[in-house]
Amino acid sequence: xxxxxxxxxxxxxxxxxxxxxxxxxxxxxxxxxxxxxxxxxxxxxxxxxxxxxxxxxxxxxxxxxxxxxxxxxxxxxxxxxxxxxx
Numbered sequence: 001x002x003x004x005x006x007x008x009x010x011x012x013x014x015x016x017x018x019x020x021x022x023x024x025x026x027x028x029x030x031x032x033x034x035x036x037x038x039x040x041x042x043x044x045x046x047x048x049x050x051x052x053x054x055x056x057x058x059x060x061x062x063x064x065x066x067x068x069x070x071x072x073x074x075x076x077x078x079x080x081x082x083x084x085x086x
Contacts, residue, residue, distance in 0.1 A: 001078060003031050005041035008049075020052060028085035039079045046073070053077045057084050 005027065010020055031039065040061065043050050054060075058077035079085060 001038045001040040003036040003039040024085055028082040032082050039082055041077050042074045044074050
């Protein structure tokens, strides 16, 4: 992956208003301008936001990444084409 999203959190009151999707689109556009094509992100295994990322086209990356591997109960998702987020 040529980019990595460390964290994306929304307050409960902000969820369901399209803010998360807008933030990811903005981020994708900025990364594309920097010639990035892909992005990985970590999500806690029990986080309901996993469905949000899957709905936007992220795939579960079973190979994961080596950053902090084994320290958290998390999974890695991959966006294989940032343009798809636009």
